[in-house]
Amino acid sequence: DIQMTQSPSSLSASVGDRVIITCRASQDISNSLAWYQQKPGKAPKLLLSTASRLESGVSSRFSGSGSGTDYILTISSLQPEDFATYYCQQYYSTPPWTFGQGTKVETK
């Protein structure tokens, strides 16, 4: 199975901060990477797919980049509604699809 490792596991930030979350795959996943946002008591919400494609209705302050094994989710200017846990997911080639362990963005 392809292992996904996110860092950091948690971070503290303030409204207006630029936030960067990284996700590393155990092998090249050729941009087959999605990012999700999950708020307490809610299901995950798909933010981006193919590493950098923003889903319809998702704020443009979210962006994704990367290639090979290393990927980044950037929140350009953190808003109050962005405090949540973020997960990456790889869907390269054949299953199983796997998720990172999550990064919790908390208020400083």
Next chain:
Amino acid sequence: QMQLQESGPGLVKPSETLSLTCTISGGSISSRSYHWGWIRQSPGKGLEWIANFYFGGSTYYNPSLKSRVIVSVDTSKSQFSLKLSSVTAADTALYYCAKTNTATFDLWGQGTLVTVSS
């Protein structure tokens, strides 16, 4: 607007079979534009993909669960189901059904908590 809703027992005894149903509203389960999946979330293992069902095509299972999982569909009720046999405490989790494009999950149910305990 399409919505998904999981249902099923919240408590299952060890060694028994967990059975959950996902009901789809606002869309057609048999559309070849949509595919469906199950994911679970537990404190110990995080998010874990269980299975994807491609209507009119294949079903893919997580190899770690494949010997115990069956996914089926009832188009007349706009439902698809998950059965997980021989459960243990390790199967205690929040179970989600979701719509999938290919292998990303763009619409989720609210989730249903299943506890395995005697």
